[in-house]
Structure formats: C-alpha cells, structure tokens
Amino acid sequence: MTETSLQLSMQSSDIPESKRSTKRTHFNRSVLKILFATGICLNIVLACALGYLIVIRSSYFNLNKVDVHGNHRLSREEVIEAANLETGINLLSLDLESITERLRRHPWIRSGSIYRRLPGQLVLEVEERTPRGILASDKLYYLDEKGNVFTRVLPGDPTDLPLFTGVQSDDLRLHPGEIQKSLKSGLILTELLDRIDSGLSSADVREINISSDEGLTLRMKSGQIIILGHNDFESRLSRFDRLKKFLTDRGQWHKAHIINLDFEDRAIVRSSEDPLLQG
Numbered sequence: 001m002t003e004t005s006l007q008l009s010m011q012s013s014d015i016p017e018s019k020r021s022t023k024r025t026h027f028n029r030s031v032l033k034i035l036f037a038t039g040i041c042l043n044i045v046l047a048c049a050l051g052y053l054i055v056i057r058s059s060y061f062n063l064n065k066v067d068v069h070g071n072h073r074l075s076r077e078e079v080i081e082a083a084n085l086e087t088g089i090n091l092l093s094l095d096l097e098s099i100t101e102r103l104r105r106h107p108w109i110r111s112g113s114i115y116r117r118l119p120g121q122l123v124l125e126v127e128e129r130t131p132r133g134i135l136a137s138d139k140l141y142y143l144d145e146k147g148n149v150f151t152r153v154l155p156g157d158p159t160d161l162p163l164f165t166g167v168q169s170d171d172l173r174l175h176p177g178e179i180q181k182s183l184k185s186g187l188i189l190t191e192l193l194d195r196i197d198s199g200l201s202s203a204d205v206r207e208i209n210i211s212s213d214e215g216l217t218l219r220m221k222s223g224q225i226i227i228l229g230h231n232d233f234e235s236r237l238s239r240f241d242r243l244k245k246f247l248t249d250r251g252q253w254h255k256a257h258i259i260n261l262d263f264e265d266r267a268i269v270r271s272s273e274d275p276l277l278q279g
Contacts (some may be wrong), residue, residue: 060119060120061090061091061092061118061119061120062088062089062090062091062120063085063086063087063088063089063090063091063094063120063121063122064088064120064121065120065121065122066080066085066121066122066123066124067121067122067123067124068080068124068126069123069124069125069126070125070126070127070128071126071128072128073108073128074106074108074109074126074128079103079109079124079126080124082102082103082105082106082109083099083102083103083112083114083124084099084102085099085122091116091118091119091120091121091122092116094116094122096114096116099114100112100113100114103124103126107129107150107151108128108129108150108151109126109127109128109129110126110127110128110129110144111126111127112124112125112126112127113125113126129142129144129150130144130145131143131144131158131161132144132145132161132162132187133161133162133163133164133183133186133187133190134153134159134161134162134163134164135149135164135167135183136163136164136165136207137167137168137169137171137172138168138169139152139153140152140153140159141153142157142161143164143183143187145187146180146184147179147180147181147182147183147184147185147186147187148180149172149180149183162186162187162190162202162205162208163206163207163208164183164186164207164208164209164210165207165208165209165210165219166209166210166211167179167182167183167210178212179210182210182215182216183210185215185216185230185231185233186208186210186216188233189208189216189228189233190202190205190208192233192234192237193205193237196234196237196238197241198237198238198240198241199240199241199244199245200218200226200237200240200241204220204221204222205218205219205220205221206219206220206221207219214227214229214262215227215228215229215230215231215262216228216229216230216233223257224256224257224258224259225257225258225259226240226259226261227258227259227260227261227262228261228262229261229262230262236261236262239261239267240259240261240267243259243267243269247269252271255271255272256269256270256271257270257271257272258270258272
C-alpha cells in the first residue's frame, strides 16, 4: 500500500511539470512573436524617417519658382518679401501656416493663401485692402471700408479720397472702438452723398470733421458748414435738399453759412454776409 501510494504520488508530480513546460514554450513563442513584430515596426519607422530625411534634403523639391496672384497695389517682390521666403529652401519643409500669418501682418494684405505645386513651385494668393478714406491725425492714414486705420499715407500715394479730421492721436490710442465706429459712419455718409439726390455731392466736400459732441460735420469746398450729427443721415440729407430749395427760392441760399441738421424735425441756419464760393 505504501509503494503504490508512492508511485501515484510521483506520477501526480510529473503532470504539473509537463503543463508548466508547455506553458513556458507558448510564452516563449509569444515573446518571440512580439519581438519580431516590434522589430518590423521599428524597421518601418526608421525606414520612413530615413526616407523623409532623404526627401527634405533632396534638391529636387527645392523652391525655384513663386507665383503671386491678387496683388494690385503691392508688387510681386513686396509680397514675396512679406512672406519672408528663402530661395532654394525645400518645399516640403515649409510651414505654410506660418507663412500665411506673416502675409497677414502686412498692412496692405487682408488675407492670404499658400499652395505647393511640386516639385518646386509655390503659389501665393493675397487679398489686398482697398483704401476708402484718409484720416488726418498726427499723420495721414488710410482707412478701409470698415473704418480701420491700417497704414500711413506715404509721399506719392493717392490722396483723392474722403478726408476725415478732428481725431487726435490720443483718441486713436484711448478710444479706438469709438473712433472706428465714427469713421465707418463717415464712410457710409460719403456713399449716401453719391447715391441719393440731396443737393450734396462727395466731390463738393473738403473734409468730414468728427466730434464726440456734434457727430459728423461736412466742411464744404464752398466754405459752408453742415452739421449732420451721429445718425439718421438719409433723412437729414433729404431735409437739407428741401431747405436748399426753400432758401434758393427766397434768394438767401448764397449766404447760408452754417446749417445745423442735428434735429429730428427742423434745421437751424446761420447766415453770413460773405457769400458762399461758387464751384
């Protein structure tokens, strides 16, 4: 009984050892498979990295031509200078977003887009700002259609645009939002002068004065001063037309020096003994 028990005991101890050996074999194979797969992945990554380095160092993709579209005021060379492009740089290594941001920092460029045309061509498309008026402050500045001051007027630049006065450099610095709103209103007013028949034309305006108290005031080339206020310009221009016809019929128009239309239903006229200049 003792010998039989010993044999059974020995057989039972052999069975777990066999299982452990089988598990170890499977584990080793799994490890080898993982190591093999990892090795393949590393080789692929290294091959891709090596290929990338070869490509970006290859002269085949070097920048050799730049096309510029949408520029009118700026020359091709000025746009390329604003983009800060290096001749011969590899086209695939360019950060297009950074170049676009550099273009947008130029005062005359509203927006820009960049495209690659492999192997070595870059296309720059820009939208320039269009000046709609000039602000006379400490210096002369161009305004865009939204009343934004975007760059200085330099010697030789066109100046045949509506002129805005009454704004000091401190006003621009301390109250930029209010000044922009007033300038935009002034630009809308110049469009109204040419769009509706009111007896006034933007060509007859010497300057548009901006005041926080009186709003917009037209100073005409004839010497006449017309106060329009802050808003409701279309109805006030219609009132001006009626007033002009009324005073003309009475022979008093040529002496109407200051006309204040900054009221809802009336106008105040201050006459002068000196007649208006005739255009």
